[in-house]
Amino acid sequence: MLRPKIKKYLDKLGPEKIKPGLKRIKLLLKWLGNPQQKLRAIHISGTNGKGSTLAFLASILTEAGYQVGTFTSPHLIKVNERIGINLKPIPDCDLEKLLIRIKPLAKRIEKETTFGHPTYFEVLTAAAFEYFSWKKLDFSLIEVGIEGKFDATNVINPIISIITSADLDHQEYLGSTLNSVIKEMASVIKPGFPLVTAVKNPQALNFIKKKAKNKGALLFQVGKDVTWEEVSFNLKKQVFHYNGLFNNWKNLEISLLGEFQLSNACCALATVELLIEQGWEIKESSIRRGLKKACWPGRLQIIKEKPLFIVDGAHNPEAAQILKKAIYRHFPSRKIIFILSILKDKDVEGILKILAPIASLVIATEVDSPRATKLNDLYEMVLSYNNQVLKAKKINEAIQLAFLKAGFNSLICATGSLLTVGETLSQIENLKRKIGKDNIKKLAKR
Numbered sequence: 001m002l003r004p005k006i007k008k009y010l011d012k013l014g015p016e017k018i019k020p021g022l023k024r025i026k027l028l029l030k031w032l033g034n035p036q037q038k039l040r041a042i043h044i045s046g047t048n049g050k051g052s053t054l055a056f057l058a059s060i061l062t063e064a065g066y067q068v069g070t071f072t073s074p075h076l077i078k079v080n081e082r083i084g085i086n087l088k089p090i091p092d093c094d095l096e097k098l099l100i101r102i103k104p105l106a107k108r109i110e111k112e113t114t115f116g117h118p119t120y121f122e123v124l125t126a127a128a129f130e131y132f133s134w135k136k137l138d139f140s141l142i143e144v145g146i147e148g149k150f151d152a153t154n155v156i157n158p159i160i161s162i163i164t165s166a167d168l169d170h171q172e173y174l175g176s177t178l179n180s181v182i183k184e185m186a187s188v189i190k191p192g193f194p195l196v197t198a199v200k201n202p203q204a205l206n207f208i209k210k211k212a213k214n215k216g217a218l219l220f221q222v223g224k225d226v227t228w229e230e231v232s233f234n235l236k237k238q239v240f241h242y243n244g245l246f247n248n249w250k251n252l253e254i255s256l257l258g259e260f261q262l263s264n265a266c267c268a269l270a271t272v273e274l275l276i277e278q279g280w281e282i283k284e285s286s287i288r289r290g291l292k293k294a295c296w297p298g299r300l301q302i303i304k305e306k307p308l309f310i311v312d313g314a315h316n317p318e319a320a321q322i323l324k325k326a327i328y329r330h331f332p333s334r335k336i337i338f339i340l341s342i343l344k345d346k347d348v349e350g351i352l353k354i355l356a357p358i359a360s361l362v363i364a365t366e367v368d369s370p371r372a373t374k375l376n377d378l379y380e381m382v383l384s385y386n387n388q389v390l391k392a393k394k395i396n397e398a399i400q401l402a403f404l405k406a407g408f409n410s411l412i413c414a415t416g417s418l419l420t421v422g423e424t425l426s427q428i429e430n431l432k433r434k435i436g437k438d439n440i441k442k443l444a445k446r
Contacts, residue, residue, distance in 0.1 A: 002079075002092050006099050010079065013120035020150040024109055024118040028126045029155060031105045035133030039069075039140040041156045042271065045188045046164030047181075048319045049198070049264045052256060052296045053164050054141050056268035060290030062086045064282040066138035071128040071153070073121065073145055076298050076422035083128045085135060098127040121145050125152040149187035160274055161188040161217075162267055163197040165318065166204035186211040196270045198222035198263045220245060220274070222266045230262065235302065235330060237292075242266065245273045249284065253292045257300040258326035265291060298421040300326050303428060307406040308334070311425065313418040315343065317350035323415060324354055334411035335360040339398045339424065340378070342416040343371040348381060351416065356385035361405055363390050365398040367419040395423040396430065 002010075029036055042057065044050045051072055061068045068086055075081035080089035102123055110117035118126070125145075132140045142158070144151050166182050182204040189195050189208070195217045199205050205221075212219040220226065231239040231251060240262050242249045254265050269287070276282050298313045300323070308331065314323040327336065336359045342348045356362055362382050366375040373381075375391055382389045390405075392398035395414075402412045414424040 002096060006096050009099065009103060010120065010123075013117070013123060015074065015120045017119055018121070018146060019116060019119050020146075021115070022150055022152070022155060023113075024115045025122045025125060025152040025155060027109055027113070027115070028102070028105055028118050028122065029129065031108075032102070032126060032130050036129040036156050038133045039129065039142075039156060040138065041140045041142050041158045042160045042162065043142050043144070043153065043156060043158035043188045043190075044162045044164070045144045045185050046162070046199075047166055047185075047316065048322065049164035049260065049267070050143050050162070052261055052264040052294075052299055053162060053267045054143055055256075055296040056254070056265050056291060056294045057271055058087055058141055059294040060268065060272055060282065060287050061139055063290040063293070064280075064286040066280075067135065069128070069132040069135065069137045069140040070143075071125070071132075071140070072143045073124075074418055074422075076418060077426055079124070082124055083131060085132075085137065090131060094131065095127065098130055099123070101130070102126055119152075122152045129156075144188065149184060151187075154187055157193075158188070158190060159193060159278075160271055161190060161193065161195045162271060163188065163195065163199055163208065164264060164267055166199045166201055182207050189215050189217050191215045192217065194218045194220060194274050196220045196222070196267055196274070198267050220270050222263055222270060226266050226270045228262050228266050230259070233257075233259075233330070238262065240265075242269055245270060246277065247273060247284075249287065252288060254294060255292060256294065256296060257302075257330050258322065259329060260322045260326070261300075265294075297425070298418055300330075301421075303425065307403065307410055307412055309402075309412040309414075309428075311414045311421045313421045314351065314355070314415045315346055315417045317347055317354060320351045320354040320415075323413075324358060327358070327411070327413070331411045333409070335407065335409055337361045337363065337402050337405060337410055337412045339363050339365060339392075339395070339402055339412065339414040339420070340382070340416045341365045341367045341395070341420045342373050342378065343367075343369065343419070344373040344377075345371055346417070348373055348378070352381055352385055355415070356382050356389075359386055359388065360410075361388045361390065362386055363392050363398045363401055363405075365392045365395055365420075367395060367417065367423050369419055372419070395420070396427040399424065399427055 070084045083090040106118045142153050227243045229241040300312050312323050314320045338359045364379045366372045
């Protein structure tokens, strides 16, 4: 556990507070000695899929014997998840050391400039860069926060950039049109360095092509330069053939579910091929093991089998459409019970329009966040698409209600945001401790 003083400092900053701009992070990093300049970074952007792509890449590079740092957001349960080395979260003692070092510098910025105190995300970004610099890693895999030229991670000079997908999200910061969003996303393209993308939207893809050409960045497209063929899938794995830039690998296996994960895996594999071309030794055996072992919690994750219970962090219409397709693919003919809480700064109507009509029951609830759509408002909005809807004040109540309503052929899915996923995972563990696994099973059968 982080010491109360340190935890209080982070909590006071507030994960939800976003202040675009690079002045604070640049000054903070300057006073830390610019650790980001010492990193061999790979920058991963995209509306959806960036976390899974990072997980595949980190797993492969770790299997190949390299020291690999990962910086992701948000966390599901504990802040340490955001910063890791070789797929292990940063220990409390190391995170405390970093924050004790950063805290006075951040307060000095607030006191001596007009920029204001660095945000929660900026403080953790600086902590990650400093940590990775301390550890002298082979690679640092950096996931963007809200995208855009003013994202705190956009101070790095990556050796490879990745854009997984492009759709509307964070409109209040990135703009309300796809054009404005992709313009911000394309800021990860750096002059002279390769770019891998799985973006399919023709409008967005054309913009990326032009930007890459203007920057002198070699562009590699998943779906054109890199393709895959599906072999088989079940609830444990997906098998596919990979036709790559320089290699063709047969019968590769991933444990993450959903056809969209094949695209994410190919983004990672294309990046691996580029690293091999740059002289890094990564054997086929490491690639196979890394893909198979890759894990990314909260994305079409099965957390119970009886009743069948999954969590998924779908928080925008594109992700909701992906979730819907994955449910039909992996769980056909199931009666779907959604536990649903969506943040009010997201496209709530867009998500509901896709998910609510396919449910036999929607349990509307409210996560513990000021950004959450109020329960009564969400309930009324769901009614526009499905009249089989119930209310639960808290996630734990929603879970128990879902267990009571679930039948033999039901699928319970908690979704709408990563906060929904995080609270669900925490509450499932709490329920196990309080009433025991056997009683959970009894609840499910009632």
